Amino acid sequence: SQLLRDYQTAGLDPDDRILIEQFLREWNASEAGRALILDTFFSTQDPELATSLYNLMLDADIKDLQLVVELIRRDGSEQSLQTKTRIVDLIADLTAQDESPYSPEIDAYLAQLALHPEADLRNTAKIRRAWYVTRLQTGNTEVVKEYLLDSSPALRSEMFELVESRAGAWEAADRLEITLTLKSLVYADYLGVTADEKARIQTLIDALHEI
Numbered sequence: 001s002q003l004l005r006d007y008q009t010a011g012l013d014p015d016d017r018i019l020i021e022q023f024l025r026e027w028n029a030s031e032a033g034r035a036l037i038l039d040t041f042f043s044t045q046d047p048e049l050a051t052s053l054y055n056l057m058l059d060a061d062i063k064d065l066q067l068v069v070e071l072i073r074r075d076g077s078e079q080s081l082q083t084k085t086r087i088v089d090l091i092a093d094l095t096a097q098d099e100s101p102y103s104p105e106i107d108a109y110l111a112q113l114a115l116h117p118e119a120d121l122r123n124t125a126k127i128r129r130a131w132y133v134t135r136l137q138t139g140n141t142e143v144v145k146e147y148l149l150d151s152s153p154a155l156r157s158e159m160f161e162l163v164e165s166r167a168g169a170w171e172a173a174d175r176l177e178i179t180l181t182l183k184s185l186v187y188a189d190y191l192g193v194t195a196d197e198k199a200r201i202q203t204l205i206d207a208l209h210e211i
Contacts, residue, residue: 004040004052021060028062037067038074042083054086063097072109081118088113088121088128095132102136119152126150127158134166141174145181151191163204167211175208182208 006012007020027033037057043050071087078084091110094100110132113125126147133143148159163178170178182201185193193201 001040001046001049004049004056007056008048008052017059021056024056024060024062028064028067034067034070038070041071041086042074042078042080044080050083057090058093063094063100065094065100065103068094069103069105072105075109081121084113084116085121085124088124091132092128095128095135100136107133123152123155126155130159130162134162134169138169139171139174141170141178145177148178148181148185149188149191153192153194153197156185156191156197160200160204164207167208175211179205179208 003020003023007017024037027037037053040046040049040053068087068090071090075083075087088110091106094106107129110125110129114122114129116122116125130143130147133140144159144162147155148163150156150159163182167175167178182205185191186198186201
């Protein structure tokens with residue numbers, strides 16, 4: 001606890017920060033240390049300590065699939081939006097690791113949060129889930145097709161970026177399905193698709209056709 005409080009200190013020596021980050025990696029490698037991490041991450045009695053741990057986890061580059069899954073399991077009994085948002089951020093950080101395997105529990109957690117009543121968390125979960133699935137399950141385009149027809153223009157824009165980024169990894173049949181979804185979006189007046197958005201959609205359709 002004291003090390004975590006020290007880590008929040010603005011004037012902490014860089015070498016001491018590195019040492020504390022190393023301590024966290026060591027804690028995460030032991031059963032007792034892992035239990036301490038879990039308890040502190042969800043601490044409501046000392047939220048500043050929980051924040052310090054979260055920042056330390058990111059700084060120490062703790063990309064641990066099992067730890068993330070344990071956080072998800074523990075979160076099942078929690079109601080904190082902040083905690084859920086932090087777990088989604090850790091999932092994004094984990095996904096950036098090339099050798100990270102697909103986890104049904106992570107997928108299911110993001111799918112659950114994609115139905116959350118709080119709009120920001122809901123849309124963030126949808127974005128993270130789409131990137132997660134398409135990165136780790138190359139042929140899975142179902143989530144992208146669903147979110148392309150979402151009512152949120154910001155979410156649709158994120159899906160356009162995903163299509164641009166991942167289209168080359170898809171089979172011809174998957175690209176065709178995405179193209180058909182994009183064409184249906186052009187005529188989905190009930191979603192309030194703007195002229196600029198339609199122009200971007202057409203550019204995407206043309207690019208998919210050329211691959």
